[in-house]
Amino acid sequence: MYEFEFVKPATVGEAVAALAEEDAQALGGGQTLIPTLKQRLAMPSRLVSLSGITEMQGISDSGGVLTIGGAATHAAVAAGAASYPALAELASHIGDPAVRNRGTIGGSLANNDPAACYPAAALGSGATIVTNSREIEADDYFQGLFETALEEGEIITAVRFPVPEKANYQKFVQPASRFALVGVFVARFADGVRVAVTGASEEGVFRWREAEAALSANFAPDALDGLSVDAEGMIADLHGSKEYRAHLVAVMTKRAVAAAG
Amino acid sequence: MAKVSMTVNGKAASGEVEGRTLLSSFLRDTLGLTGTHVGCDTSQCGACVVHVDGKAVKSCTMLAQEADGSDVATIEGQANADGSLNVIQQAFQDHHGLQCGFCTPGMVMSAAALLKDNPKPTEAEIREYLEGNLCRCTGYHNIIKAILAASGQDVSAIAAE
Structure with a gap:
């Protein structure tokens, strides 16, 4: 790693001020950023740790909306999101236990890895990304591979999840990394079904609208019979071809619907 | 600095x-x-x-x-106050839960964290908890057995390998 200055502010305001310096970078749990720094793929002048900000830690539930602090770890969400079991279950299978004790929801969403789990939950739930300066709907937030609507120095302070009637996340695990080779989050709300797919597309997480329409009419695995996603634009690597991933999207969506009941 | x-x-x-x-x-x-x-x-x-x-x-x-x-x-802080191996460390020795020993410090610390939250884990729960701990020697079998034994569960039916 190149040397940098480390600061650990206690409030969001102090963190925003610390990030105003050129080449300053926010640090969530560091489970992606620290390996990136070790490879010298980034050279921040200053790391601003968000782990000491109490106001970004909590998980609260009110009126069918679950609000999770941006610095909440995956382990904290797994233990604390009881009112949204599909989300707790998703959090409990990210990485491994030690990674879950450090990695944070805000860090994962800010990084927007195309194979990460949380983007599927946020997009699939129609969550709201709350930052130090505004609120961003999930549909506007994810903008492609590692790209988000966040501005320079903007911090995810919380994520608000509307709790669906039924939901489930199915992850086909890439066994070496434990990221999703393909992961599908299905959520049924009173006004319709949302389906979000991670791990599959070269553009990052996306909504499978055709499946949403079919499932909104009939929330059953059979409703997806005959539907498929185009292999064009899917990720191809040594773990799976475009066609394989496209096939998995339909399979994992069916499994998620079946598991959601 | x-x-x-x-x-x-x-x-x-x-x-x-x-x-x-x-x-x-x-x-x-x-x-x-x-x-x-x-x-x-x-x-x-x-x-x-x-x-x-x-x-x-x-x-x-x-x-x-x-x-x-x-x-x-x-x-370094895991042994008992008198210097003897703690229950997890002793179980690793008793059940041959290590060969070269390089991964063992991490295995023992992960096992300790698991048993603190889940004092009687199943074999499947132990295997899932150790997803982030790699061992290139043992094939994991005896590590799992050692952790089951350290949790006070009977491992006599599990074949030695």
Whole structure:
């Protein structure tokens, strides 16, 4: 790693001020950023740790909306999101236990890895990304591979999840990394079904609208019979071809619907 | 350079670190606690697992300054007060849960974290919990057996391998 200055502010305001310096970078749990720094793929002048900000830690539930602090770890969400079991279950299978004790929801969403789990939950739930300066709907937030609507120095302070009637996340695990080779989050709300797919597309997480329409009419695995996603634009690597991933999207969506009941 | 202070295995410890100093480097190079191993240095192998404020973390993927003020436990602090092996360490010896031993500090620390939250885990729960701890020698079988035994469960029916 190149040397940098480390600061650990206690409030969001102090963190925003610390990030105003050129080449300053926010640090969530560091489970992606620290390996990136070790490879010298980034050279921040200053790391601003968000782990000491109490106001970004909590998980609260009110009126069918679950609000999770941006610095909440995956382990904290797994233990604390009881009112949204599909989300707790998703959090409990990210990485491994030690990674879950450090990695944070805000860090994962800010990084927007195309194979990460949380983007599927946020997009699939129609969550709201709350930052130090505004609120961003999930549909506007994810903008492609590692790209988000966040501005320079903007911090995810919380994520608000509307709790669906039924939901489930199915992850086909890439066994070496434990990221999703393909992961599908299905959520049924009173006004319709949302389906979000991670791990599959070269553009990052996306909504499978055709499946949403079919499932909104009939929330059953059979409703997806005959539907498929185009292999064009899917990720191809040594773990799976475009066609394989496209096939998995339909399979994992069916499994998620079946598991959601 | 900045000063960090923490409690390590029940004793106060402090030292000067850079921003980029990893917790694993601080433990090994500054404090001389070389029981915490750095295997892959890419947060995959788990040989560097220690407990920070009671939670298992990969010390090669946490900055030393993030642990400032924390309570840290490493493999060096696991033995009983009289120096004898604790129940997990003894079970690893009794059930041949190690061969070269390189991954063992991380295995023991992960096992300790698991048994704290889940005192009687099933074999499947142990295997899932150890997803982030790699062993290249044993094939895991005897590690799992050792942890089952350390939790007080009968392992006599599990064949020795």
